[in-house]
Amino acid sequence: MKAPRPRLRDVAQAAQTSTKTASRVINGDERVSASTRARVEQAVQDLGYRPDPLARSLRLGQDETIGVVVDEVGDPFFASVIGEIERMALDRGISVIIASTRRLAERERIVLDGLLQRRVAGLIIASISDNHAYLRTSPCPLVFIDRAAADLAADAVVVDDRGGARMAVEHLMRHGHRRIAYIGDRLDTATARSRLTGYRDALDAAGIAPDDALIAEVEPAKGDAGVAAETLLRLQDPPTAIFSANTRCSLGTLPTVHRLRRTDIGFVSFGDFAMADTITPAITIVDHSPELIGRLAAERLFSRLAGEEPPVETIFAPLRVVPRGSGELGPL
Amino acid sequence: MKAPRPRLRDVAQAAQTSTKTASRVINGDERVSASTRARVEQAVQDLGYRPDPLARSLRLGQDETIGVVVDEVGDPFFASVIGEIERMALDRGISVIIASTRRLAERERIVLDGLLQRRVAGLIIASISDNHAYLRTSPCPLVFIDRAAADLAADAVVVDDRGGARMAVEHLMRHGHRRIAYIGDRLDTATARSRLTGYRDALDAAGIAPDDALIAEVEPAKGDAGVAAETLLRLQDPPTAIFSANTRCSLGTLPTVHRLRRTDIGFVSFGDFAMADTITPAITIVDHSPELIGRLAAERLFSRLAGEEPPVETIFAPLRVVPRGSGELGPL
DNA sequence: CTGTTAGCGCTTTCAA
DNA sequence: TTGAAAGCGCTAACAG
Numbered sequence: 143m144k145a146p147r148p149r150l151r152d153v154a155q156a157a158q159t160s161t162k163t164a165s166r167v168i169n170g171d172e173r174v175s176a177s178t179r180a181r182v183e184q185a186v187q188d189l190g191y192r193p194d195p196l197a198r199s200l201r202l203g204q205d206e207t208i209g210v211v212v213d214e215v216g217d218p219f220f221a222s223v224i225g226e227i228e229r230m231a232l233d234r235g236i237s238v239i240i241a242s243t244r245r246l247a248e249r250e251r252i253v254l255d256g257l258l259q260r261r262v263a264g265l266i267i268a269s270i271s272d273n274h275a276y277l278r279t280s281p282c283p284l285v286f287i288d289r290a291a292a293d294l295a296a297d298a299v300v301v302d303d304r305g306g307a308r309m310a311v312e313h314l315m316r317h318g319h320r321r322i323a324y325i326g327d328r329l330d331t332a333t334a335r336s337r338l339t340g341y342r343d344a345l346d347a348a349g350i351a352p353d354d355a356l357i358a359e360v361e362p363a364k365g366d367a368g369v370a371a372e373t374l375l376r377l378q379d380p381p382t383a384i385f386s387a388n389t390r391c392s393l394g395t396l397p398t399v400h401r402l403r404r405t406d407i408g409f410v411s412f413g414d415f416a417m418a419d420t421i422t423p424a425i426t427i428v429d430h431s432p433e434l435i436g437r438l439a440a441e442r443l444f445s446r447l448a449g450e451e452p453p454v455e456t457i458f459a460p461l462r463v464v465p466r467g468s469g470e471l472g473p474l
Numbered sequence: 475m476k477a478p479r480p481r482l483r484d485v486a487q488a489a490q491t492s493t494k495t496a497s498r499v500i501n502g503d504e505r506v507s508a509s510t511r512a513r514v515e516q517a518v519q520d521l522g523y524r525p526d527p528l529a530r531s532l533r534l535g536q537d538e539t540i541g542v543v544v545d546e547v548g549d550p551f552f553a554s555v556i557g558e559i560e561r562m563a564l565d566r567g568i569s570v571i572i573a574s575t576r577r578l579a580e581r582e583r584i585v586l587d588g589l590l591q592r593r594v595a596g597l598i599i600a601s602i603s604d605n606h607a608y609l610r611t612s613p614c615p616l617v618f619i620d621r622a623a624a625d626l627a628a629d630a631v632v633v634d635d636r637g638g639a640r641m642a643v644e645h646l647m648r649h650g651h652r653r654i655a656y657i658g659d660r661l662d663t664a665t666a667r668s669r670l671t672g673y674r675d676a677l678d679a680a681g682i683a684p685d686d687a688l689i690a691e692v693e694p695a696k697g698d699a700g701v702a703a704e705t706l707l708r709l710q711d712p713p714t715a716i717f718s719a720n721t722r723c724s725l726g727t728l729p730t731v732h733r734l735r736r737t738d739i740g741f742v743s744f745g746d747f748a749m750a751d752t753i754t755p756a757i758t759i760v761d762h763s764p765e766l767i768g769r770l771a772a773e774r775l776f777s778r779l780a781g782e783e784p785p786v787e788t789i790f791a792p793l794r795v796v797p798r799g800s801g802e803l804g805p806l
Numbered sequence: 807c808t809g810t811t812a813g814c815g816c817t818t819t820c821a822a
Numbered sequence: 823t824t825g826a827a828a829g830c831g832c833t834a835a836c837a838g
Contacts, residue, residue, distance in 0.1 A: 149831060160809045165833060173807060195592050196532045197831035200814050205528065207571070216557035218550065218748065225548035228574055232585070237571050237592065239539070242560055253564070260527050260569065397752045416550065417749035420729045481815060492825045497817060505823060529815035532830050 148189040156185035168193060199261065204282070207237040208264045208443060209257035211250065214242050214363075218415055219389050219432050220268065223287065226436030227266060234444065236263070245363070247271035258282070264443045270331060283446035285439045289333045290456050297446075298456040299439040303333050303412075306428045306461040307340025308347075310385050310410040313426070313463050315348055318472040319383040319408050323356040323374045325367055325395055326387030334359075337387040337412060356381050360391065367394025375404050382473035383408025389415050392425070409468040419466055426469025428461055435459050480521040488517035500525060531593065536614070539569040540596045540775060541589035543582065546574050546695075550747055551721050551764050552600065555619065558768030559598060566776065568595070577695070579603035590614070596775045602663060615778035617771045621665045622788050629778075630788040631771040635665050635744075638760045638793040639672025640679075642717050642742040645758070645795050647680055650804040651715040651740050655688040655706045657699055657727055658719030666691075669719040669744060688713050692723065699726025707736050714805035715740025721747050724757070741800040751798055758801025760793055767791050 154164040159178055166174050167182040174182075185191070199205040210227055212220040228238045239257065243250040250271050257265060264283045274294040277284060283297070290298035314322050324341045327334040338357070345352050355377060360366035367390070374381055375398075384399075384407060386392040392411035399405060400421075411418065411427045418425040438457055445452065463469070486496040491510055498506050499514040506514075517523070531537040542559055544552040560570045571589065575582040582603050589597060596615045606626045609616060615629075622630035646654050656673045659666040670689070677684050687709060692698035699722070706713055707730075716731075716739060718724040724743035731737060732753075743750065743759045750757040770789055777784065795801070 150833095151831080161831090162810080162833075163808060166808090169833085175807060178807080192587075192591055194532075194831050196528060196537065197814090198833080200526075200528045200532050200816090200830090201832045201834085203814070214557060215547075215560055216554045218553070221550070221553035222548045224572075225546060225574070228547055228572060232573065235588070237573070237588070239569050239571050240556075240560060241564060241569070242557070256567070256569065259524055393748055396749065400752045400754070415748060416725055417728065417747070417753060420732045421749060421753045422732070482817095483815080493815090494817075494825060495823085498824090501817085507823060510823080526815050529830090530817080532814090532832090533816045533818085535830070 147194075148191045150191070150193070152189055153182060153185045153191045156189060157181040203261065204263050205261045206235065207239055207260070207262050208266065208447075209239045209241065209254075209260075209262040210266045211241050211243060211253055211257070212268045213245050213270065215240060217390065219413060219430065222432035223268075223436040223439075226433045227440045230437065230440040230444070236444075243268075243270050245270045247273075251276070264447050266439050266443055272332075283443055285443045285446075287435055287439045289331055292332060295454045297442050297454055299435050299442065299459060300333075300456060301430060301435075301459050301461050303336035304340035304343065306412060307337040307385070307387060308344045309340075309461070309463055310412060310428045310469075311341050311344035312347075313465070313469050314383045314385065314408050314410055315344065317383075317408060317470050319381075320348070320350055321353075321356065321379070321381045321473070322383045322385055322408070323358065323381035324385050324387065325358045325360060325370055325374070325391045327391070328359045328361060334387065341385060341387075360394070362388070362390035362394050365394055367391045368398040371395040371398040372402065375399070375402055375407070381407070383410075383471075385409075386411045389413035389430075392418075396421070396425070405468075406471065406474075408471045408473070410463070414464075423467035423471065426466045427464050429464050430461065431459060479526075480523045482523070482525070484521055485514060485517045485523045488521060489513040535593060536595050537593045538567070539571055539592070539594050540598065540779075541571045541573065541586075541592075541594040542598045543573050543575060543585055543589070544600045545577050545602065547572060549722065551745055551762065554764035555600075555768040555771075558765045559772045562769065562772040562776070568776075575600075575602050577602045579605075583608070596779050598771050598775055604664070615775055617775045617778075619767055619771045621663055624664060627786050629774050629786055631767050631774065631791060632665075632788060633762060633767075633791050633793045635668035636672040636675065638744060639669040639717070639719065640676045641672075641793070641795055642744060642760045642801075643673050643676035644679075645797070645801050646715045646717065646740050646742055647676065649740060649802050651713075652680070652682055653685075653688065653711070653713045653805075654715045654717055654740070655690065655713035656717050656719065657690045657692060657702055657706070657723050659723070660691045660693060666719065673717060673719075692726070694720070694722035694726050697726055699723045700730040703727040703730040704734065707731070707734055707739070713739070715742075715803075717741075718743045721745035721762075724750075728753070728757070737800075738803065738806075740803050740805070742795070746796075755799035755803065758798045759796050761796050762793065763791060 150161050154161045164182050167179050231238045241253040266285045268288045274291045286298035290300050329335050358370035360370045411425050413430045414427045482493050486493045496514050499511050563570045573585040598617045600620045606623045618630040622632050661667050690702035692702045743757050745762045746759045
């Protein structure tokens with residue numbers, strides 16, 4: 143009793159025309175007479191015809207799907223980025239396949255390979271790897287986010303990591319801090335390296351000698367950030383302020399800061415997070431706007447998918463310090 | 475100069491056999507002679523052949539992809555659920571397409587339709603709609619999460635919303651509260667209704683007459699929760715405690731509670747969130763474990779995809795109160 | 807403006 | 823055990 147889904151052929155038959163003409167109508171080809179068009183449209187209605195995206199993709203050699211590859215879907219920053227991309231994609235009837243690298247270059251490779259194999263129409267990538275040779279001949283447009291690809295001429299939407307970190311640290315210095323700790327990711331990404339460089343820039347400019355004891359490179363996924371914070375705060379000559387180079391580090395560090403009742407310390411986070419404005423003191427951040435990054439990346443990708451060919455570009459999303467309290471505390 | 479990707483035919487040719495035999499080898503069919511198999515495998519190696527998933531799906535009438543439909547990807551609860559599902563899927567070489575309903579039944583319909591059209595192998599759905607008639611003849615297995623489908627015999631992974639809400643409110647009562655406010659979603663989902671019912675259950679059992687002035691049904695996406703909290707706290711006869719029926723409501727309510735300096739109030743949140751343990755007082759929650767829900771849902775779906783046919787079941791993920799401070803404050 | 811034919815890359819009869 | 827041919831549903835050529 144169950145009717146099989148109608149095929150284009152059925153529509154054509156019902157409309158007394160050929161499949162190709164029916165196809166034309168469905169794809170909005172102008173060169174069809176009004177009457178034929180009407181008949182086909184009627185048939186589509188009557189039969190409840192819906193084109194099969196799989197067949198279409200196979201024929202076209204390309205899927206109406208984009209891939210988004212990030213560190214981890216559960217990461218609040220990437221969750222927001224993805225949310226925005228998905229929102230924009232859905233409005234265009236494009237599906238989004240997501241995949242996480244878990245910050246493993248090897249896994250990134252596998253995931254991208256699979257996506258390419260599927261012939262996704264485009265890819266938005268927060269790459270953890272520094273070797274993109276296999277993407278050089280990518281059959282689809284690529285937009286990198288958060289981290290530009292150093293070895294590939296591809297669009298990217300990033301922030302000025304170095305400048306932002308410097309802003310953060312200078313903000314703390316402006317409030318009297320001179321002994322400022324750095325907690326950030328291991329230096330296996332350019333992003334992490336740039337932020338550390340920005341930190342050093344700020345110290346340099348102020349004529350402060352950097353102290354390696356104040357620099358913690360951690361694996362935030364493992365909860366190392368909290369441990370690092372405790373170590374820092376228990377130093378003989380502890381910092382009066384902490385600059386946390388990303389959201390995950392902030393999320394790891396703050397529970398420790400609070401547990402040790404050291405909320406008197408200066409604190410600036412590169413990247414916002416839920417409740418940052420509600421905890422006491424509220425956390426001063428360098429605003430990162432994941433939604434904006436998602437939107438810029440998606441716009442760029444869609445414009446390429448639409449056939450536009452703007453020059454390859456690295457777009458810098460704006461960055462600003464949002465003072466909320468923790469960054470304005472003076473030393474002692 | 476660019477070599478087109480090798481097709482099955484090329485492999486067959488190189489192995490001096492037919493496409494069908496090559497196909498058999500690739501799909502692990504036993505009925506191939508060892509020597510032929512070896513030749514084919516060699517050819518696959520040499521050519522770097524990778525089967526085209528699109529063509530495969532078209533032929534098989536099914537895609538090695540599952541769809542996950544949630545309210546909003548950026549919602550921390552769903553972000554974690556998705557993260558876990560994606561993790562499990564990737565281990566099996568299955569892709570995950572995600573889509574948000576933004577809590578719009580109409581949009582849910584469109585999104586599911588698109589996914590079905592794509593012939594996804596299975597679907598995990600946090601449904602906002604209460605009409606699933608069009609899914610009754612779904613060609614693929616369905617697992618509902620967070621909210622079971624009342625009008626459909628399908629697997630579901632949920633929590634005991636009613637019991638959990640009751641637990642939360644009773645926890646507050648155990649600490650002396652009798653005037654307890656409820657802030658939750660509009661009652662357009664069974665989940666919201668059950669949680670409100672659980673709230674009423676607890677009051678009933680304690681012989682407390684419910685006061686409608688203490689019940690706020692809000693649209694958390696719109697920031698209504700904060701407004702509702704302010705209204706509640708400014709009542710003539712204000713509540714001494716608030717039960718927030720979900721994470722989004724908590725995230726909306728707490729900034730207001732803090733802004734009004736009413737952190738003396740009792741507070742329990744249905745659902746955990748970042749920093750809940752760090753703000754002062756730390757927030758007592760009913761733990762919800764999104765990862766577990768994601769895992770259970772994915773396991774169930776994959777077992778059906780593997781051809782197992784366990785009886786349709788609604789699985790209840792465990793729930794427990796995690797006391798952290800805010801729920802243990804007494805009145806006044 | 808329209809239709810026929812071929813074929814995307816794969817798997818599946820069914821016969822050898 | 824193997825292979826030829828058909829076809830999943832669609833669209834691009836190209837002729838009419």
